[in-house]
Amino acid sequence: MNNESKKVSNEVIKRLPRYYRYLGELLKNNILRVSSKELSEKMNVTASQIRQDLNCFGGFGQQGYGYNVESLYKAIGEILGLYNGQKTIIIGAGYLGHALANYKSFENRGFKLIGIFDTSPDKIGKSLNNHEILSMENIKAFVDKNKPDIAILAVPKVAAPEVAQQLVNLGIKGLLNFCYTDILVPDDVSVENVHLSDSLMTLSYKIANKNKHI
Amino acid sequence: MNNESKKVSNEVIKRLPRYYRYLGELLKNNILRVSSKELSEKMNVTASQIRQDLNCFGGFGQQGYGYNVESLYKAIGEILGLYNGQKTIIIGAGYLGHALANYKSFENRGFKLIGIFDTSPDKIGKSLNNHEILSMENIKAFVDKNKPDIAILAVPKVAAPEVAQQLVNLGIKGLLNFCYTDILVPDDVSVENVHLSDSLMTLSYKIANKNKHI
Numbered sequence: 001m002n003n004e005s006k007k008v009s010n011e012v013i014k015r016l017p018r019y020y021r022y023l024g025e026l027l028k029n030n031i032l033r034v035s036s037k038e039l040s041e042k043m044n045v046t047a048s049q050i051r052q053d054l055n056c057f058g059g060f061g062q063q064g065y066g067y068n069v070e071s072l073y074k075a076i077g078e079i080l081g082l083y084n085g086q087k088t089i090i091i092g093a094g095y096l097g098h099a100l101a102n103y104k105s106f107e108n109r110g111f112k113l114i115g116i117f118d119t120s121p122d123k124i125g126k127s128l129n130n131h132e133i134l135s136m137e138n139i140k141a142f143v144d145k146n147k148p149d150i151a152i153l154a155v156p157k158v159a160a161p162e163v164a165q166q167l168v169n170l171g172i173k174g175l176l177n178f179c180y181t182d183i184l185v186p187d188d189v190s191v192e193n194v195h196l197s198d199s200l201m202t203l204s205y206k207i208a209n210k211n212k213h214i
Numbered sequence: 215m216n217n218e219s220k221k222v223s224n225e226v227i228k229r230l231p232r233y234y235r236y237l238g239e240l241l242k243n244n245i246l247r248v249s250s251k252e253l254s255e256k257m258n259v260t261a262s263q264i265r266q267d268l269n270c271f272g273g274f275g276q277q278g279y280g281y282n283v284e285s286l287y288k289a290i291g292e293i294l295g296l297y298n299g300q301k302t303i304i305i306g307a308g309y310l311g312h313a314l315a316n317y318k319s320f321e322n323r324g325f326k327l328i329g330i331f332d333t334s335p336d337k338i339g340k341s342l343n344n345h346e347i348l349s350m351e352n353i354k355a356f357v358d359k360n361k362p363d364i365a366i367l368a369v370p371k372v373a374a375p376e377v378a379q380q381l382v383n384l385g386i387k388g389l390l391n392f393c394y395t396d397i398l399v400p401d402d403v404s405v406e407n408v409h410l411s412d413s414l415m416t417l418s419y420k421i422a423n424k425n426k427h428i
Contacts (some may be wrong), residue, residue, distance in 0.1 A: 011225070013419050019413035023392075073402075080415045081422025095313035100310060104305050105394050105411040111418075148418060176414060180235075180319050186356040190420035193254045197319040198231035199406050200302075200390060203364060204325075205227050206404035207388040208295025 012053050016076055019053075023073040035066035082110040084187060086174075087146065091163055092154035093118040093126075093133045096178060100152055101129040114146055136163075143170040150174040157181050226267050233267075249280035296324035300388075301360065305377055306368035307332040307340075307347045310392060314366055315343040328360055338388040350377075351408055357384040364388040371395050379404060 022043055027036060040047040054060050057079055060072050077083060088111045090097050100106075101116055116131045117139055118124055124135045134142065151167045153160055153175060160179035167175065168189055175191045177183050187192055240248060254261040258384055268274050271293055274286050279352055291297060302325045304311050314320075315330055330345045332338060338349045348356065365381045367374060367389060374393035381389065382403055389405045391397050399405055 008423070013416055014412075015421060017409070017415035018396075020415065021409075021412070029352070079423075081418040082415065084418075084422065086418055086421070095309050095316060099309035099313055100410070103410060106414065109411050111414055149421060150414070173424075174417050176417050182232075184357060188424065190417055190424065192417035192420065194219065194408065194410065194413050195235075195407065196233070196314070196317060197323050198228075198409050199326055200320065200364070201231035201234065201296065201323060202227055203388050203390050203404055203406035204295040204298075204300055205230060206292065206406065207300070207363060208298065208402065209222070209293075210387075210402065 008056050012056055015045065015053055016080055019050075020073065020076045020080060020082075023069055023076065026069045027073055032069055033066050034069055039067070077110070084110070084149075086111050086149040087114045088112060088144075088150040088152060089115040089117065089148045090152045090154060091136070091167070092156075093123045093128055094154065095119075096154040098128060100154060101131065102150050111150070114148060115142055117142075139166070140170060143167075143172065148172060150176060151179070152176045153183075154178050222270050226270055229259065229267055230294055233264075234290045234294060234296075236289065237283055237290065240283045243289055246283055247280050248283055253281070291324070298324070298363075300325050300363040301328045302326060302364040302366060303329040303331065303356075303362045304366045304368060305331050305350070305381070306370075307334075307337045307342055308368065310368040312342060314368060315345065325364070328362060329356055331356075353380070354384060357381075357386065362386060364390060366390045366392070367397075368392050 019039075022039065023034075036047040036050045039050055043050070052154065054072075057075070059073055060067055088106070090100055090113065093101075093116050097116060100110050101113065106113060108211070113129070116128055117136050118133050119136045123133050126133050138147045149172070151172045151174070153163060155163050157179045160177070160181050160183060164175060164177070164185065168185055173189055175183065175185065175189065177191055177193045178196075180195055180197055182192055182193065233253075235400045236253065237248075250261040250264045253264055268286075271289070274281055274289060302320070304314055304327065307315075307330055311330065311332070315327065320327060321341070327343070327345065329348055330342055331348050333350045342346050363386070365386045365388070367377060369377050371393045373409050374391070374395050374397060378389060378391070378397045378399065382399055385404055388398065389397065389403065391405055391407045392410075394409055394411055396407065397405055
């Protein structure tokens with residue numbers, strides 16, 4: 001698979017998890033092969049778009065056969081880095097932190113929750129999904145020892161820039177940011193934002209302008 | 215403003231909330247005008263992209279002056295339908311429902327939370343952010359009377375398709391879906407998905423392929 005030579009656009013990257021999810025559902029239903037046309041109907045993406053997307057990674061289809069579901073599923077999982085067992089910590093044990101810690105799909109997708117942190121004395125020491133909520137004061141020692149790959153930021157917006165900076169300084173290379181602010185990080189750190197208000201506003205636009213978007 | 219005649223791509227629509235957010239921050243700091251170059255640096259989007267995006271809606275800039283922050287902010291808010299006072303309900307009062315009900319940015323963005331629903335007798339009747347959690351059994355009467363614009367789905371994945379169908383049947387035209395499954399709705403209903411696992415997988419890809427994406 002030759003994915004060294006070309007840059008892959010954000011749009012393609014955003015679609016990969018959906019491919020992975022759909023293929024996983026097909027596998028669960030014992031469907032062993034699928035044409036790009038079938039995949040296209042199920043995913044509401046054109047068949048040529050699917051072929052083009054998968055070609056970014058070397059292509060997997062066979063003319064007249066379609067895609068082998070299991071190998072495509074595994075190949076996409078590998079491209080997504082899901083088999084690296086990404087060690088994940090959650091910063092913030094409020095309602096959102098609780099929702100995330102209880103989110104079953106995390107572990108199903110190869111992410112391993114290894115720690116939950118908070119600053120509030122009311123929360124520190126309590127148990128959350130079999131993890132003791134730890135004090136932010138101990139995060140340096142924890143990260144040095146356990147080397148998490150990903151930190152999920154579920155802290156109040158006002159605390160986000162400082163906490164993000166602290167995590168980056170400790171050497172964490174991936175941040176999933178739920179705080180409603182964009183976070184500035186060095187080039188070797190990746191950030192993925194989940195901005196709930198942005199999603200609501202996008203929905204609002206779609207409702208207000210039904211049939212005016214493509 | 216002529217936005218009747220052309221279709222606007224999803225990519226542009228996704229950037230509008232970010233423009234809106236940044237312009238709001240500028241306004242808060244009493245900055246009255248901004249060039250596309252400055253906006254571009256702050257937003258990490260090229261200046262020509264910004265001009266192109268805003269031209270989709272008729273363009274707002276003036277050669278040599280840049281953009282008037284307040285009018286652009288208001289115009290984008292209007293395009294996003296934020297001044298329509300979208301009445302919103304939350305379905306599911308688990309941790310995620312609690313996090314969403316307490317999410318301050320909702321009301322700041324013109325969304326009005328008018329009801330929270332659950333099926334669990336343990337939750338029904340309790341108070342959440344000054345709203346009594348209502349029984350799903352009463353949702354028809356509530357929707358008929360209050361006509362919410364948007365329903366936020368924060369129910370377990372397995373319940374999602376049925377609940378979505380019920381909401382669509384009741385005439386709700388916008389769904390914000392937090393369940394890890396894609397929801398099929400008629401053409402006149404808009405759905406915006408927030409798939410946390412997809413965001414995590416995208417982050418995982420970026421970490422695994424640092425410098426290989428654009």
